[in-house]
Amino acid sequence: MGIRIQRQSLFLILVTALLMWFRVESIRFDLESGHTKCISEDIKAKAMTVGKYHIVNPNEGQPLPDSHKVTVRVTSAYGNNYHYSDHVSEGTYSFHAPEEGDYMACFFASDHKPATTMTVDFDWKSGVISKDWTNVAKKGSVELMEIELKKMFDTVQSIHDEMFYLREREEEMQFLNRSTNSKMAWLSFLSLAVCLSVAGLQLWHLKSFFEKKKLI
Template structure:
């Protein structure tokens, strides 16, 4: 099995499956699926016949198609990395602000508790 690439393409996809003949028992049925896209899906035999090319030139065209697909994939990965980096930086900034606010609330509550206890003990004349 080859490597799996994640391409996001908008549009409708249609796949048809059917059982030929008169099969009464479907429990033993095996389905093989060969899904091709990009360079692998191109009919290179028809390209060779149409452009009257063969041999090395056909292989060069296949390689050119592969290089273009790899380039597009690298651009996609670069864009995704930039998006993920931005999300990570935003999350980091939010966590830092939340930590500072939590620390400020804790300090404020501590100061208020000390003031209240001092007032309480002065009213009771314990201090």
């Protein structure tokens, strides 16, 4: 029994350490009526992402004011729409990102007179941490050790994918640097050629001028 507890504790420590590699964005921000607040998240292709938001009640124990409503839209860098809710106080969304890039969650508060300011709690998760492991355990009726093994496998797989993603980004940056250096070299050569040509023309013009004036 003691050995099993130690193994479970070891798995929990490893999973916790590995999960620190993945991005979690849980923020609280103020939104003034008539204004828009956008938050972006860089998501890999085919990665799972989950978002949850709600407006904080300024008067705890009382109904939320009617003015405290927002319109929420989540779009990709290509303009595709993945979530839209109009005049809501809370909501959730989840989807597998079909394309890689920056995804944008925008919150818009309708204009009110007098102007009001509301506080929004927003939680956005991507990758392994976006999965609901509690439901996995309930649906599968598996033991704790099997759940930890599955979490660990998915975490390692995600780290593996992340490494390849970073390697691809590094190769793109190296290609961009080489291309930029090549263009700068050609630009420098062209600038030098122009300067030498202008200097030659100036010398020729001065020589012609002095010859006409019979100074040389």
